[in-house]
Amino acid sequence: xxxxxxxxxxxxxxxxxxxxxxxxxxxxxxxxxxxxxxxxxxxxxxxxxxxxxxxxxxxxxxxxxxxxxxxxxxxxxxxxxxxxxxxxxxxxxxxxxxxxxxxxxxxxxxxxxxxxxxxxxxxxxxxxxxxxxxxxxxxxxxxxxxxxxxxxxxxxxxxxxxxxxxxxxxxxxxxxxxxxxxxxxxxxxxxxxxxxxxxxxxxxxxxxxxxxxxxxxxxxxxxxxxxxxxxxxxxxxxxxxxxxxxxxxxxxxxxxxxxxxxxxxxxxxxxxxxxxxxxxxxxxxxxxxxxxxxxxxxxxxxxxxxxxxxxxxxxxxxxxxxxxxxxxxxxxxxxxxxxxxxxxxxxxxxxxxxxxxxxxxxxxxxxxxxxxxxxxxxxxxxxxxxxxxxxxxxxxxxxxxxxxxxxxxxxxxx
Amino acid sequence: xxxxxxxxxxxxxxxxxxxxxxxxxxxxxxxxxxxxxxxxxxxxxxxxxxxxxxxxxxxxxxxxxxxxxxxxxxxxxxxxxxxxxxxxxxxxxxxxxxxxxxxxxxxxxxxxxxxxxxxxxxxxxxxxxxx
Ligand SMILES: Cc1ncc(COP(=O)(O)O)c(C=O)c1O
Numbered sequence: 216x217x218x219x220x221x222x223x224x225x226x227x228x229x230x231x232x233x234x235x236x237x238x239x240x241x242x243x244x245x246x247x248x249x250x251x252x253x254x255x256x257x258x259x260x261x262x263x264x265x266x267x268x269x270x271x272x273x274x275x276x277x278x279x280x281x282x283x284x285x286x287x288x289x290x291x292x293x294x295x296x297x298x299x300x301x302x303x304x305x306x307x308x309x310x311x312x313x314x315x316x317x318x319x320x321x322x323x324x325x326x327x328x329x330x331x332x333x334x335x336x337x338x339x340x341x342x343x344x345x346x347x348x349x350x351x352x353x354x355x356x357x358x359x360x361x362x363x364x365x366x367x368x369x370x371x372x373x374x375x376x377x378x379x380x381x382x383x384x385x386x387x388x389x390x391x392x393x394x395x396x397x398x399x400x401x402x403x404x405x406x407x408x409x410x411x412x413x414x415x416x417x418x419x420x421x422x423x424x425x426x427x428x429x430x431x432x433x434x435x436x437x438x439x440x441x442x443x444x445x446x447x448x449x450x451x452x453x454x455x456x457x458x459x460x461x462x463x464x465x466x467x468x469x470x471x472x473x474x475x476x477x478x479x480x481x482x483x484x485x486x487x488x489x490x491x492x493x494x495x496x497x498x499x500x501x502x503x504x505x506x507x508x509x510x511x512x513x514x515x516x517x518x519x520x521x522x523x524x525x526x527x528x529x530x531x532x533x534x535x536x537x538x539x540x541x542x543x544x545x546x547x548x549x550x551x552x553x554x555x556x557x558x559x560x561x562x563x564x565x566x567x568x569x570x571x572x573x574x575x576x577x578x579x580x581x582x583x584x585x586x587x588x589x590x591x592x593x594x595x596x597x598x599x600x601x602x603x604x605x606x607x608x609x610x611x612x613x614x615x616x617x618x619x620x621x622x623x624x625x626x627x628x629x
Numbered sequence: 630x631x632x633x634x635x636x637x638x639x640x641x642x643x644x645x646x647x648x649x650x651x652x653x654x655x656x657x658x659x660x661x662x663x664x665x666x667x668x669x670x671x672x673x674x675x676x677x678x679x680x681x682x683x684x685x686x687x688x689x690x691x692x693x694x695x696x697x698x699x700x701x702x703x704x705x706x707x708x709x710x711x712x713x714x715x716x717x718x719x720x721x722x723x724x725x726x727x728x729x730x731x732x733x734x735x736x737x738x739x740x741x742x743x744x745x746x747x748x749x750x751x752x753x754x755x756x757x758x759x760x
Binding site (some may be wrong): 541560570608609610611613621 | 643646665668671688690691695
């Protein structure tokens, strides 16, 4: 390997990156695999008449096999897109529009990513009906409730495998079995799950799966959609044109990005087991380290059914955005939406039944391939110091120490 | 979001953090905001026999701008009469801290905190001391 691993030799003025659910750095091995396809092997993979086209096509088809191999699919079932947002749009709008004469209902969860929820909202304006199922306080869906929501008119059930904010992993195989039993398609947004937890489209009865490159150490601007061929799922294309990707997604494929996604899948597959164990260990170290230093901290979302590299913690009596400012040597994100125009905290945390005040105190800590034990130890110190300092500034912390229940106070909501 | 140097300075070195004795008749306490909205400010003033604010303390649950706004007003109210302190406007706070539009509510809350502390003091000590 020619270049250093990201995260190593971090310059002093760069914060420690603990936001791996937002995005991941490209693995240097991925970059290396991509490079020739920017320069000498620049051909259009759809050019059938010369070497340039053929070598690009070969690279694309190899990548298709690599993506398929990671999820137990046939390469013909993979179409390349610009990312999980496009894959989710294509899957949901594509199925809804194709089957609209017989089916007009979609089942999803209130905690899905905005690109699924917003797509569903859009479909509602076209006359489709959408059931947004609640989740339990641990973030998991109640399977009986999901099954009960399916009707004769249901075209597709869409449930993400691993959550971007709280990391919880839904019972995908069980949901797949329910969908198959009822003859409805099962779409799963696996942007966060692919390459992190084992997935098999056949064992799990998945009909459509969305994949993103930049969440798995591949490049940004590339993703894939798995579309089952047997029994066949049909889609109405979102993007019309030259009929590439079996007519489901026209446009010249971005060969270097496709190659990068393929390489990212190869690496994820080879390293998943060891990496998963390593990250679970680091996550436990982080959580135990924080718990040893700080009382009144709460993990949001189920800790057992969870991505190895995710923690979402409420630090009671300390506001999340203020806390992020205090941990300026860490790159993390908060469930407090104080930065946005609305003062509403995360809809995901609210869906778990968290009080708005607890939702305002959360941080998401995302660990990944380049996170080291030393970085975790640094994060523990840094967060513990910031929380302790901010609690010494917090009137709510004082009330807590005096035994006053802050819910008993008549607050003037503004 | 990037913060102004003034906000960062108040956030990292907050002035007048702490509490005054709420039972003291010379102390007025303002508690404004709500945990559910992501910010709560507690501002206390101690008023001298001459009607001058001689001490001020705060504690705030909130973002950096909320902490800075309340820290700043503890500096501003000290040495002022109650009427002078009541004239501090959120726009002055916002300007001094260079708050972006989404953070204006922090300065509004700081102004409310001053007014609430003054009202509490006046409630406890209805007889304004001789000027
Ligand atoms: C669960 C989930 N779905 C979809 C997306 C969107 O992915 P992309 O950035 O590839 O469009 C993301 C990333 O933000 C995600 O975490």
